[in-house]
Amino acid sequence: MSDESRVVVDAKGIERILARIAHEVVEHNRGISNVVLIGVRSRGVDFASRVAGKIAKIEDKHPPLGIIDITLYRDDLIRSTEHPPMVKGTEIDFPIDDRHVVLFDDVLYTGRTVRAALDALMDFGRPRSVQLAVLIDRGHRELPIRPDYVGKNIPTSPSESVRVQIRDHDECDEVAIVRARAVP
Amino acid sequence: MSIVGRHLLGLDGMGAEEIQFLLDSADSFREIAEREIKKVPTLRGKTVVSLFFESSTRTRTSFEIAAKRLSADFVSVNASASSVSKGESLLDTARNIAAMSPDALVVRHSRAGAPHFLARHVGCPVINAGDGAHEHPTQALLDLLTIRKEKGRIAGLKVAIVGDILHSRVTRSNLYALRTLGAEVRLVGPPTLVPRQLASWGDLHHNLEEGIRDADVVMMLRLQRERQGANFLPSLDEYSRYFCLTSAALDAAKPDAVVLHPGPINRGVEISSDVADSNRSAILDQVANGVAVRMATLYLLAGRVRDTEQRQTA
Numbered sequence: 001m002s003d004e005s006r007v008v009v010d011a012k013g014i015e016r017i018l019a020r021i022a023h024e025v026v027e028h029n030r031g032i033s034n035v036v037l038i039g040v041r042s043r044g045v046d047f048a049s050r051v052a053g054k055i056a057k058i059e060d061k062h063p064p065l066g067i068i069d070i071t072l073y074r075d076d077l078i079r080s081t082e083h084p085p086m087v088k089g090t091e092i093d094f095p096i097d098d099r100h101v102v103l104f105d106d107v108l109y110t111g112r113t114v115r116a117a118l119d120a121l122m123d124f125g126r127p128r129s130v131q132l133a134v135l136i137d138r139g140h141r142e143l144p145i146r147p148d149y150v151g152k153n154i155p156t157s158p159s160e161s162v163r164v165q166i167r168d169h170d171e172c173d174e175v176a177i178v179r180a181r182a183v184p
Numbered sequence: 185m186s187i188v189g190r191h192l193l194g195l196d197g198m199g200a201e202e203i204q205f206l207l208d209s210a211d212s213f214r215e216i217a218e219r220e221i222k223k224v225p226t227l228r229g230k231t232v233v234s235l236f237f238e239s240s241t242r243t244r245t246s247f248e249i250a251a252k253r254l255s256a257d258f259v260s261v262n263a264s265a266s267s268v269s270k271g272e273s274l275l276d277t278a279r280n281i282a283a284m285s286p287d288a289l290v291v292r293h294s295r296a297g298a299p300h301f302l303a304r305h306v307g308c309p310v311i312n313a314g315d316g317a318h319e320h321p322t323q324a325l326l327d328l329l330t331i332r333k334e335k336g337r338i339a340g341l342k343v344a345i346v347g348d349i350l351h352s353r354v355t356r357s358n359l360y361a362l363r364t365l366g367a368e369v370r371l372v373g374p375p376t377l378v379p380r381q382l383a384s385w386g387d388l389h390h391n392l393e394e395g396i397r398d399a400d401v402v403m404m405l406r407l408q409r410e411r412q413g414a415n416f417l418p419s420l421d422e423y424s425r426y427f428c429l430t431s432a433a434l435d436a437a438k439p440d441a442v443v444l445h446p447g448p449i450n451r452g453v454e455i456s457s458d459v460a461d462s463n464r465s466a467i468l469d470q471v472a473n474g475v476a477v478r479m480a481t482l483y484l485l486a487g488r489v490r491d492t493e494q495r496q497t498a
Binding site for chain 2: 072077084086089119120123
């Protein structure tokens with residue numbers, strides 16, 4: 001492989017981030033009585049469900065957990081000559097009207113995924129508020145979007161990519177920066 | 185390389201992987217019908233034209249709802265009442281439609297192969313909504329999706345298709361896909377509509393109860409009334425006496441057998457009301473799944489740019 005990767009958060013670090021964000025969500029919303037968690041497919045779902053598990057330990061109550069698939073709301077679909085990506089479906093089995101929605105995504109980059117997720121969310125109702133939790137904020141925003149809960153800020157260059165592995169989607173917990181090395 | 189072809193003309197020759205991909209995609213679209221706002225912005229700015237040379241209400245409506253739920257514009261051309269009656273050839277119709285730059289064309293025609301001909305001449309994806317007695321791929325896909333939802337699988341199921349097999353494009357499309365996915369298919373009907381020559385397609389049965397014995401799925405076909413008196417049937421009465429699916433006849437199938445029908449149903453001719461309205465009938469699930477299948481098809485075919493290369497090869 002011509003890729004060079006550097007681990008920036010290990011399994012222990014991810015565990016600490018999840019615990020901290022769980023506490024921050026509970027503190028910020030003064031409990032979780034009116035809070036729902038929604039993960040953006042794919043890794044945002046595991047991120048959300050792991051945080052939900054930690055919240056359940058703090059509050060003795062599991063917050064409602066939903067899944068949002070933003071594929072149908074993307075702004076780059078019709079720019080591709082390839083077939084559009086597989087749609088895996090949205091699963092929000094509870095009303096979001098007047099609830100505090102915490103949206104989970106693994107990496108915040110341009111902000112376009114979050115924009116799409118917000119549009120998708122609004123089709124399901126009118127939340128009281130929407131908060132954004134991300135595991136990694138790597139900068140380079142193209143839209144006016146800011147996270148409320150950040151696992152770790154990692155300055156990157158656009159030529160690098162951030163590789164997040166999170167259980168159970170992946171086999172381990174790890175964040176690495178991958179730089180494509182010029183092929184000689 | 186993408187898994188889905190440029191057009192959806194038929195299921196003949198389509199591999200299991202592609203069929204499963206289409207079904208998985210369609211399954212994801214089902215949820216949109218349950219939302220309060222049943223619309224996603226995916227195909228905003230795209231135009232879907234339906235060109236029906238044969239009358240149809242439910243298929244055309246299903247495509248229209250599917251296109252509109254994806255935010256595409258949907259223009260419906262009733263070709264039997266317009267250009268054809270003025271003597272325009274199919275090629276000229278195709279050229280005229282192409283000049284309006286649609287992003288997908290949905291075609292129904294009484295002649296087999298008409299959608300394939302149009303696919304070579306219109307420069308946009310073509311979806312076959314029924315061509316003669318040849319294929320009706322989206323109908324078969326919605327049948328498969330319904331079966332998969334009810335039974336959890338397709339492989340290894342015993343599927344009995346009952347009725348006018350000879351003239352049925354629904355049967356052909358289903359047959360190709362069911363066999364590709366590993367189901368066991370039986371064809372049931374009177375010898376005039378299930379002739380010996382079809383033996384290579386599956387087990388032939390001329391007795392209803394024998395044909396549906398231990399079946400997991402009983403797929404009824406609509407009996408077209410015009411077959412009566414055209415040497416295929418002595419009378420509808422006689423047909424229904426032998427081949428109408430009543431609850432007594434359905435006892436021969438497995439206790440949890442599911443009953444399908446592409447609609448519109450002729451109550452008392454090929455299916456009795458107590459079966460059609462029973463909890464074993466998935467007829468209305470088929471209609472709901474039809475919208476999901478057509479949304480997935482339009483998303484996969486119309487959801488990309490028309491590039492110059494595509495126009496040249498078309």
